[in-house]
Each structure stands twice: as C-alpha cells, then as structure tokens.
Amino acid sequence: MRKQDITIYDVAREAKVSMATVSRVVNGNTNVRKDTRDRVMEVIKRLHYQPNAVAQGLASKRTTTVGLIVPDLTNLYFAELSKGIDDIALLYKYNIIITSIENRLMKEDQAIQSLLNKQVDGVIYMSDNLPDEAVEAFKRTATPVVLAGTKDKHDEFPSVTIDYKKADTEALNLLYNDGKRNLALVLDNSSTVVNTDNRIVAYNKFMTEHNLGKGHIYNNIKDYSDGYNLFSQLMRDNINGVIVTNDITAVGILNSAIDAGMNVPKDLEIITTSATQVASVVRPALTAIRQPLYDIGAVAMRLLTKMMNNEEISDKQIELPYELLKKQSTTNE
Amino acid sequence: MRKQDITIYDVAREAKVSMATVSRVVNGNTNVRKDTRDRVMEVIKRLHYQPNAVAQGLASKRTTTVGLIVPDLTNLYFAELSKGIDDIALLYKYNIIITSIENRLMKEDQAIQSLLNKQVDGVIYMSDNLPDEAVEAFKRTATPVVLAGTKDKHDEFPSVTIDYKKADTEALNLLYNDGKRNLALVLDNSSTVVNTDNRIVAYNKFMTEHNLGKGHIYNNIKDYSDGYNLFSQLMRDNINGVIVTNDITAVGILNSAIDAGMNVPKDLEIITTSATQVASVVRPALTAIRQPLYDIGAVAMRLLTKMMNNEEISDKQIELPYELLKKQSTTNE
DNA sequence: CTGAAAGCGCTAACAC
DNA sequence: GTGTTAGCGCTTTCAG
Numbered sequence: 001m002r003k004q005d006i007t008i009y010d011v012a013r014e015a016k017v018s019m020a021t022v023s024r025v026v027n028g029n030t031n032v033r034k035d036t037r038d039r040v041m042e043v044i045k046r047l048h049y050q051p052n053a054v055a056q057g058l059a060s061k062r063t064t065t066v067g068l069i070v071p072d073l074t075n076l077y078f079a080e081l082s083k084g085i086d087d088i089a090l091l092y093k094y095n096i097i098i099t100s101i102e103n104r105l106m107k108e109d110q111a112i113q114s115l116l117n118k119q120v121d122g123v124i125y126m127s128d129n130l131p132d133e134a135v136e137a138f139k140r141t142a143t144p145v146v147l148a149g150t151k152d153k154h155d156e157f158p159s160v161t162i163d164y165k166k167a168d169t170e171a172l173n174l175l176y177n178d179g180k181r182n183l184a185l186v187l188d189n190s191s192t193v194v195n196t197d198n199r200i201v202a203y204n205k206f207m208t209e210h211n212l213g214k215g216h217i218y219n220n221i222k223d224y225s226d227g228y229n230l231f232s233q234l235m236r237d238n239i240n241g242v243i244v245t246n247d248i249t250a251v252g253i254l255n256s257a258i259d260a261g262m263n264v265p266k267d268l269e270i271i272t273t274s275a276t277q278v279a280s281v282v283r284p285a286l287t288a289i290r291q292p293l294y295d296i297g298a299v300a301m302r303l304l305t306k307m308m309n310n311e312e313i314s315d316k317q318i319e320l321p322y323e324l325l326k327k328q329s330t331t332n333e
Numbered sequence: 334m335r336k337q338d339i340t341i342y343d344v345a346r347e348a349k350v351s352m353a354t355v356s357r358v359v360n361g362n363t364n365v366r367k368d369t370r371d372r373v374m375e376v377i378k379r380l381h382y383q384p385n386a387v388a389q390g391l392a393s394k395r396t397t398t399v400g401l402i403v404p405d406l407t408n409l410y411f412a413e414l415s416k417g418i419d420d421i422a423l424l425y426k427y428n429i430i431i432t433s434i435e436n437r438l439m440k441e442d443q444a445i446q447s448l449l450n451k452q453v454d455g456v457i458y459m460s461d462n463l464p465d466e467a468v469e470a471f472k473r474t475a476t477p478v479v480l481a482g483t484k485d486k487h488d489e490f491p492s493v494t495i496d497y498k499k500a501d502t503e504a505l506n507l508l509y510n511d512g513k514r515n516l517a518l519v520l521d522n523s524s525t526v527v528n529t530d531n532r533i534v535a536y537n538k539f540m541t542e543h544n545l546g547k548g549h550i551y552n553n554i555k556d557y558s559d560g561y562n563l564f565s566q567l568m569r570d571n572i573n574g575v576i577v578t579n580d581i582t583a584v585g586i587l588n589s590a591i592d593a594g595m596n597v598p599k600d601l602e603i604i605t606t607s608a609t610q611v612a613s614v615v616r617p618a619l620t621a622i623r624q625p626l627y628d629i630g631a632v633a634m635r636l637l638t639k640m641m642n643n644e645e646i647s648d649k650q651i652e653l654p655y656e657l658l659k660k661q662s663t664t665n666e
Numbered sequence: 667c668t669g670a671a672a673g674c675g676c677t678a679a680c681a682c
Numbered sequence: 683g684t685g686t687t688a689g690c691g692c693t694t695t696c697a698g
Contacts, residue, residue, distance in 0.1 A: 055675030074412040388691030
C-alpha cells in the first residue's frame with residue numbers, strides 16, 4: 001500500500017546494533033553511549049527513517065493523539081476554542097482527531113466510541129450539550145476527558161469555563177442601569193443543557209430581585225435568520241434590552257432592528273455573550289461578554305496532558321475570567 | 334493504561350471459533366456461515382467488544398484516517414472547506430487528523446511528516462501557500478494527496494478549485510461597468526503563491542486590456558486591522574474600486590471608509606472574493622464572489638477516497654462553479 | 667466455511 | 683550500556 005518504508009530493523013542492521021537500541025535513541029532514552037547514539041542517529045538520517053506511529057501506539061499503548069468533539073467547526077466560538085487546544089497539543093506533541101457531531105449521522109456516543117477505538121490518549125468535549133449517552137460513554141472508559149466551555153450537571157468531569165451566571169447577571173445589570181426594564185434572554189439551545197440552565201437561573205433570579213416580572217426567554221434561536229426573524233416577536237413583547245448567547249444571532253436581531261428603522265441602543269439594547277470577531281465589526285458594534293475562548297481551549301488541553309500523565313490535579317473545575325466589553329449596542333450610562 | 338479492553342481473542346474463545354473468524358465477522362467478510370456469524374455477533378454484543386483500530390491499522394496497513402492540513406481554523410474560509418471534507422469523511426468512515434500550520438512552531442513539511450508517520454491513508458492540503466518543501470514531501474510519499482482550494486504550479490497534484498482568474502476578471506468587470514477606473518487588488522498573502530499568481534495575472538491583463546495603467550496591488554493585507562489601516566493608502570492612491578481576497582479584510586476597509594465619512598459604493602466599491610457569512614451581515618453588505626467552499630471540501634474528500642481505493646480518476650483538476658453575488662458595496666449599474 | 671500461524675513495526679521487561 | 687525476547691491486537695495468507 002504505502003511506499004515501502006524503512007523500519008527500525010533496517011536501522012539496527014545498518015548501525016550494527018539491536019532494534020532495542022535504536023528504539024532507545026528514537027525515544028531519547030539516555031541509557032545509550034554517546035558514540036552508539038551518534039552512529040544510530042547518522043543511519044537514521046541517512047536512511048530517512050521515520051518511526052511508524054501506529055506500531056509505536058500498539059506496542060506502547062499510547063498514541064499521542066487526542067480526540068476533539070465539537071458541534072460545528074464553522075462556528076467561530078468552537079473554532080477559537082479549538083485553536084487554543086491545538087496550540088497546546090502541538091507543544092506537547094499530540095495530534096488531534098477532530099469529530100464534528102452537528103451532523104446527525106453521528107451521535108455523541110458513536111463519536112466518542114469511534115475516538116476510543118482509535119485509542120486516543122484523551123478526549124476534549126466541547127458543546128453546550130452534554131447528553132446522558134455521552135456522560136455514560138465517558139464513565140465507561142478510563143481515557144481522561146475534559147470539558148471545554150461546558151460543564152456536566154454533577155461536576156463529575158474536569159471542566160474549563162467561565163462563570164456563566166455571574167457574566168449574565170453582569171450583562172443584565174448593564175441593561176438595567178441603562179434604564180431598560182423589559183429584558184429578554186435569547187438562547188440558542190434547548191433548556192436541557194447545563195450552561196443554559198445556569199443562564200436561566202441567573203436570569204430568573206435577576207428578574208425577581210428587580211421586580212421585573214417573569215420576563216421573556218426565547219429558545220432555540222440558533223442562527224442569523226432565526227435572530228433576524230425573532231425581532232418582530234421582541235417588538236410585540238415590548239422588549240428593550242436583550243441578552244443573546246450566540247453572536248451571529250445577535251447580529252441578526254441587530255440588522256433586523258436597523259432595517260425596521262429602530263435606534264440601537266436607544267430603542268433596543270443588545271448584548272451578546274459570545275464575543276467573536278463578527279460582534280465587533282458590525283455597526284453599531286455589539287456590547288459583549290468576551291469569553292477567553294483561546295485560553296479555555298489551551299487550559300483544557302493543558303489539564304488533559306496532566307491527566308494523561310497521571311499527574312495530580314488540584315482543581316478540576318477551572319473558571320477563567322471574562323470581560324464585559326462595552327460597545328455601541330448599549331448606551332452605558 | 335486504558336481500562337482493560339476485550340480483545341478479539343476473548344470473543345473467539347467465548348464463541349468457540351478462531352480469531353480469524355471473528356475478524357471476518359467484524360470486517361463483514363461474507364465467507365462465514367450464518368449461524369456462526371450470529372453466534373459471534375451475539376458474543377461481540379454481550380462482551381461489548383470494540384476492535385482496536387491501532388492494531389487493525391498495523392496489521393492491515395490502513396488506518397481509515399486522513400490528514401488535513403489547514404493554515405487557520407478560525408478563518409471561516411477554511412472552516413467551511415473543512416466541514417465539506419468532514420461530512421464526506423464521515424460518510425466513508427474516515428477519521429480526520431487536523432494539523433494547523435499557521436502556528437509557526439510547525440512548518441509545512443513537519444506537519445506532513447507527522448501525518449505520514451501516523452500512517453494516514455490520505456492527505457488533504459488547503460492553503461493558498463504550497464511551499465516547495467511541501468511539494469517535495471508529497472512527492473516522496475505514496476500516500477495520496479489532494480489540494481482543496483489551491484493548486485500547485487505544475488498541476489502535479491489533484492486539486493479542487495474554482496477558476497480564480499475568471500472570477501477575478503468578472504469582478505473587475507463589474508467595477509468597470511459601474512464606472513470605476515482606479516481599480517486595486519488587495520491580496521492577503523505574498524506573491525509566491527499560485528492562486529495569487531493567477532490573480533495578479535488576471536488583474537494585470539484586465540488593466541492592460543482596458544487601458545487602466547498598471548494599477549495598484551497591495552500585498553500581505555491579512556486581517557481586519559490591516560484592512561482598516563490600508564484604507565488611507567487607498568485614498569492616497571485615488572482608488573475607487575477594489576477587489577479583496579479575504580473578506581474580513583474587506584470589512585476592515587469598509588468600516589474604515591465609513592468611519593471616514595465616505596459613501597460605499599458611490600465613492601468606493603468593494604468586492605470580496607471569499608464570501609463567508611461576515612460579508613453578508615455587515616452593512617452595506619459586500620458584493621462577493623461566492624466560492625462553493627463546502628462543495629470544494631466535499632469533492633476533494635470524495636476524490637481522495639477514490640485515490641485511496643486505487644480507483645481510476647478521470648479528471649484530477651476539478652473546477653467548480655462560483656457565483657458573483659451583487660450586494661450593496663457595488664452600485665451594479 | 668474455518669483454523670493455524672506468521673507477521674505488521676515497535677516497546678519494554680529482563681538478562682548480560 | 684546493549685541485546686534478547688515476548689508480546690501489543692489484529693489481518694491475512696494458506697491449508698484443509
């Protein structure tokens with residue numbers, strides 16, 4: 001199939017040592033005399049020997065590969081997380097097998113099983129949605145798992161997130177201080193989700209504490225046109241301040257409002273809780289909660305490397321700081 | 334390391350057959366009597382047996398894994414290509430190892446070597462930039478390679494693209510027909526690149542044929558702020574129509590123009606040749622060449638599957654159709 | 667249709 | 683320090 005490769009055996013013969021010694025040299029084992037090491041190295045270079053990672057994986061039971069489970073690569077939110085993961089993975093010499101689960105041909109548990117069959121050394125899961133099947137699959141395996149940008153209900157798995165409740169509350173406060181009283185929450189997924197649960201809790205608490213009634217929560221508003229179309233409903237409900245979990249959705253609401261001749265932020269204030277680039281390049285630019293997505297990914301991957309090395313982990317639930325970036329879609333009085 | 338898994342041997346013993354037979358069942362080989370097959374299947378299910386893909390890979394010399402080389406995951410252009418690839422890969426049961434090379438810790442040839450060491454069955458390369466080291470690395474290996482969204486200078490490798498020259502010419506024509514005569518080309522990478530070469534050729538040809546002088550080509554304008562800052566230069570050069578290869582750059586130019594009080598498209602027309610979502614959600618929306626990115630990825634992956642199966646390929650240089658989407662950043666007279 | 671046996675290319679004790 | 687020797691878990695002839 002492949003062009004015939006040079007094996008460790010060829011190198012051993014040529015360098016007049018055993019394959020064990022070649023293996024030691026390749027793996028940087030120090031128990032090799034300098035001159036034999038040099039000799040082996042010379043042959044490796046001359047023959048262009050490259051170790052077969054599959055054979056290494058089978059023999060050592062470590063593949064130096066980690067699996068990534070992601071809902072949608074074209075969502076900048078996950079792309080930025082992935083980038084953080086990727087950079088740290090590179091640093092620690094891990095390859096990444098990426099599995100996208102948005103495509104409903106592949107369910108979460110199948111995706112996980114597929115990764116496990118490939119003998120990945122660890123898995124990073126990112127999605128707002130951590131279904132029970134996934135939890136079960138993760139519990140069955142000894143392969144370390146880290147959640148990035150999400151948590152499970154009982155904090156059974158290590159995770160790296162921000163404090164979503166606190167962030168949302170802060171955003172609601174900004175709207176409130178700007179004088180807005182008809183505040184809505186726009187979610188991009190159903191309420192079976194942990195992150196979403198937290199957000200709803202925070203929202204309801206805020207509304208109650210400020211005597212703002214029970215408010216309005218809109219579910220399953222996922223993309224630009226969902227947002228664009230939601231606007232008329234917001235108007236019917238007299239909303240004048242809105243928190244949106246997905247920024248392309250927020251842009252949809254924004255454009256719809258502008259097309260309808262409204263003034264943002266005067267008539268309607270908008271805050272997105274996922275500040276990717278698009279939020280800052282539209283006009284008016286969107287006030288946003290900036291999650292440190294790259295860092296979340298990077299920290300998650302670093303945490304995973306520790307787990308894969310069986311190092312002690314002091315804190316398995318890591319919360320990173322976020323920023324509230326005040327832009328033009330709020331008056332910021 | 335991993336929780337002890339059930340091996341093919343356990344299944345064989347339990348089902349009272351040889352491991353060869355279990356292997357046949359697992360791989361859907363038809364030469365197994367129905368009742369033995371059923372018996373084996375039952376044991377597989379009962380024991381929750383899952384084949385170890387690494388061992389399969391070593392024995393069969395096929396890993397059902399393909400390598401993806403991508404400059405930057407957070408660039409929507411590549412994310413959309415990747416999505417097309419991913420969907421088709423899933424369909425054909427391939428996993429994807431993704432390698433990002435934007436990070437300069439890892440050069441193209443190292444990335445390729447790393448993938449090859451993992452014994453991937455094929456590689457898809459996407460980047461405007463196909464450096465000589467990469468070409469050399471690809472030539473040395475028997476592993477099939479497909480270029481997605483780019484070509485090599487001598488058409489040595491199969492590729493899936495659009496006709497960049499034609500697309501750019503069409504865009505220039507639109508500007509010309511709108512009465513613009515000071516036309517510029519804004520590139521996001523250096524001129525050592527094939528795609529870029531084609532674009533420059535098309536641009537120069539157009540300018541010459543229409544007696545527009547030698548024009549202005551701006552290189553290495555890569556991101557939003559590059560675009561934003563380029564605007565003043567465009568004004569100094571009296572540009573009133575511009576083709577931009579990267580849409581976030583185009584948005585930078587657009588916002589800068591608007592902040593300077595200009596009227597787009599009256600004073601300056603902008604066309605981006607990479608229509609990702611951001612181009613259509615900014616206001617004025619950008620006129621754009623819509624490359625069928627998802628399809629390019631999908632077709633590239635399909636082509637790769639054929640190559641991995643040693644099927645005959647009739648046409649190795651595939652060009653897909655594109656659209657010129659007229660929006661608000663051109664007058665379209 | 668099924669089984670025996672020889673590897674795939676490498677690592678990891680265990681000797682020496 | 684270095685070599686010998688078992689495997690890792692599976693596929694794949696080759697017999698029968």
